[in-house]
Amino acid sequence: MAEDRRAPLRYVVIVAALALASSVWFVLWATVGAGPVWIAYLTMPLGGTVAAVALYGLWRVVRPDPVARRFWRGLFVGTLFMTAGYLLMAVNAVRYSVGDDTPDMPLTSAACVALGFGLTMWAVARVPVGATGPGERRRMNLDRVIAFLGCSTLLWHFGLAPMLTAADPWSPQTLVLIGLAFLMSVGGMTKVSYLGDGPVDRTALRLVATMGLTAAGVAVLATTYGDAGGPPSQAIVLPLAPLLLVVAVRVQWKATLGRGRVSRRSSPLLPYLAVAAVDLPLLALAVGEMRWTDRVVLAAAVLVSVLVVVRQFLAFRDNARLLRNIRAQEERLQHEASHDGLTGLANRAMFRGRLQAALGGGESATVLLVDLDDFKTVNDSLGHDVGDQLLVAVADLLREQAGAGLPVRIGGDEFAVLLLGGTTVGETVAQRILDALSEPIGAHRLMVQASIGIATAEPGASVDTVLREADVAMYAAKERGKAACVRYLPGMAEPVLANMRLGGELRRAIEENELEVVYQPIMNLDSGKLVGVEALVRWNHPERGLIMPGAFVPVAERTGLIIELGRFVLRETCRQTAAWTAEFGRDAPEKAAVNVSARQLHDPDFAAEVLAVVGETGLSTGRLVLELTESAVLRGSQVSQSLHELHRAGVRLALDDFGTGESSLSLLRAFPAAIVKLDKSFVDGLEIDDAGLEARDARQAVARAVIQLAGALRLDAVAEGIENEAQAEQLRALGYTQGQGYHLARPMSAGDLTALLARQRRALAAG
Structure with a gap:
């Protein structure tokens, strides 16, 4: 196991040493003419071989996970083809280079490298990003298109366009390879921006995608120095690709063995950075003459702007829907906080609030406290489901008979009705309730009786006082034989409270x-x-x-x-x-x-x-x-x-x-x-x-x-x-x-x- 942990570092050291040696050789070659030019073409096949060995070892480590196995296997096969292509190119350079000039890339070499790039791009594209829903997937895909166009426009203007319009035309195979490298780089970077925690490490995928940027370096050297840009491209720029690849292998290896960093979601700023990337070519166009390649930049800039507007519209629509959902949830929570979950009537909190507002606002209020007689026997004999259905039926009855009053469920089998105004209306509503309860109610057609206590409070009275008086009157109604209504009168509390105290003493x-x-x-x-x-x-x-x-x-x-x-x-x-x-x-x-x-x-x-x-x-x-x-x-x-x-x-x-x-x-x-x-x-x-x-x-x-x-x-x-x-x-x-x-x-x-x-x-x- 210790050997397995050290293996990725060994590959990094070897490839880094090759890249460093190649750079040192180029400096010596450029200054004192050390060795033939074809030596520059040896680093890529050597580094690619080491990278392929490292990828094969990683593939064996991640093999239990199907997603990681598929990704790194694709990179391994793609690296084999690219290494073969650069090996053919090195053989061709050894055979046909004259002085400081090297021949063009052979078609077979270009085909191998192109196939390798294609397999690498396909492996990157198949890594799942883990979007949670259709809306998020649409937004993510739109952001990726915006970012892809923005970055591609930048690379087009400063990389491919100068090569296409150069006085000395570049070979088609070179243009295709650089274009593929650009696509892999831009596509991989936009892909990794939306990659969350998963079997493929986000940092490793970013390193793989960054390999394509070596093509940008090649393009800049080629457009700046022409054929003279070939040796530094082969000796300095291209060796960075296998180095990035073996570093990616090391990162994935550590993550697989449990020592890697936890991946994080990317920032939503990617589309806006893409807009900024498009602005750079536009600034360059402002100081130069416009060519057909520049019109491509303008078209891409317009398209990016349109897509950003579309994205903003979608974001606005999503935010509006989110606000509607939040508002609906707040209303539902407010309703649940002020209403009884079983019957839908106002609950104790809402009842006290309305009563307090009435008494504090200069109104008189009458409270009817309604307690069902012997309700426990219904629960015990018929079950709690039937008892709940009976409570719902009583709630419906109170809605019908309360008139302008507010029917309330206090809790259990206890209800109330809040009436605003005069004192005579209390007996009228109470009698209507008792008359309605004289008939069977509910789906099971059950007979139920109630004792009703009535209390009236004048403006400014205490809420607790009127509720206590209604409670006393309700107990007095029960003592009179139940199925009755009693209005609270001064002096009524003493015998009732004495009876209630007697209950505590009985225990x-x-x-x-x-x-x-x-x-x-x-x-x-x-x-x-x-x-x-x-x-x-x-x-x-x-x-x-x-x-x-x-x-x-x-x-x-x-x-x-x-x-x-x-x-x-x-x-x-x-x-x-x-x-x-x-x-x-x-x-x-x-x-x-x-x-x-x-x-x-x-x-x-x-x-x-x-x-x-x-x-x-x-x-x-x-x-x-x-x-x-x-x-x-x-x-x-x-x-x-x-x-x-x-x-x-x-x-x-x-x-x-x-x-x-x-x-x-x-x-x-x-x-x-x-x-x-x-x-x-x-x-x-x-x-x-x-x-x-x-x-x-x-x-x-x-x-x-x-x-x-x-x-x-x-x-x-x-x-x-x-x-x-x-x-x-x-x-x-x-x-x-x-x-x-x-x-x-x-x-x-x-x-x-x-x-x-x-x-x-x-x-x-x-x-």
Whole structure:
């Protein structure tokens, strides 16, 4: 490998020594007449031979890359032909030179050299420049044509034209060779100006192209000294060509082995330098007589000027297109920055900006904050794609109903409408939105409800203030049962904020074990024996004291804490029931019921989590009862799948508040229920009371229908809310055997229930 690295330098040294020796010989020959003139013709074939050897070695190094292999192979073959041509020329000079005069180049020699030049030009032309697109290729080709004409005009005027118009005409073969050399030089230089990083080194290609400029030196010597210019051309000028070639080999060799420079793109000044090159012959024409060769210069100058104008037009067109693209991109970015990507509505930033501008400009503004009720259940049961489609449908609805207002998507399932002007228009638009939402919307024809908070701000008010007031009003609308609109009024914030603070405290309560599970016994109405329990939760607040579920469960529903709360109650109930079973055996509660919310049911992992808790606590699945409301059950395929999975595992399912919904009877056909619980509203007034005989008969009819239906379907029936003995008697008469209520037993702590079970066992043992 070290030998491979030194090889290119050896070739450079040899050729440089030949060129130096040839120059020294010429000086001696011109001054003291050292040796015959044909010695001048020996350097080119010798230098060409060394260059061919160097090219062959480089070709073997770059052979793995097809582009580099093709280029350097073409140069190797071209060098062989040129070397052969100059060798024939040297032989001819040795044979026929007389004194200081040498014969003209033989036709065979000229043909070999011309073929070598042609192959070299073809190799240079085939090197790819790597233009990235049609527009860049057109511009590059136009620039190359301009540069080619400009440089060619310069070489024509000062090189070829004097030879063509010389008093003593030059041989055709000499003119052809010099012309080819000019073409190779100009074409290569314009080519390399657009060559980027690639397998052929840019500097090496520039050196190859520069070889053609030796023809310019030959032409200048020939037109200046005539035949006397032959020896210095052969001894001094032409030997520079193989020297440039071996230097190019060394540069490529180093680049291939990883030690070369990184190529850089050229400057776009090339066409303008070409214009300057054309100006030099024009200046020369201004002080001399015009010949036909000068008209060629003028024509080339005009053509170059026209092409430069065309290039400027193309550049102007490209710049205009670029500016249009930049402007369109800026508009798109500005739209994306101020609009929601999903719905296309204005976003929070644009909303705040418009509201700030209105309030700061002396206008009053009304804000409608629209929050979709239970939107999470849509995502959980039908998937996020359906949820996104529903949000788009809601956005379209807001556009239709907002009138002159600005509909906005704040984020998630929260929207807003900005209305400028009076305060009465807010309720009108809000009601239009609620009315439109009373019908199914979207491609899936879904029913969705919304809670709307309305707040109006006078000129100069704070943006944050009006948004906070609209938020408070929206929460007040949710507390009123959802699907409602509420206008903010002074003093409204305090209870709502207290409720919101309660949500934050509830999270802390779950983490710090401030919650307690209590158990309401389910009794056998005939024997009075405890047969089951329903788990209820209480909050022992360190400052507010005991908080009942009605105060914090709705907060848990809104904040999503209901999932953690339900998980806590489930785990604690299973643990405690397993402990009672271990302690009391057959006298332990036969079933322990836990209430489950709709949000828990929509968790895809709900069934697996329940079964995992049962397994961890050691409780039999047959002792666990999950109580569900009718509204929670009717929530889609995900819920149904989870419930059937739990039913197959042995967990019993109870339909709570039975008889209050429209679909209770049809539910029993599709829902794997084991227990129905008669709602308290049908137990109240079963005895003769102030409700009157007609109301009592209606309640008894419902209670009788439920127990008969349960018997027909082989379901257990439990009556809720028994408040006195008269109600218990009526229920026994109707056929109920199980019930719960304050008359039978109030909810009690685990310790109190343990004591109750102990008393019950002693009583049974004594009986």
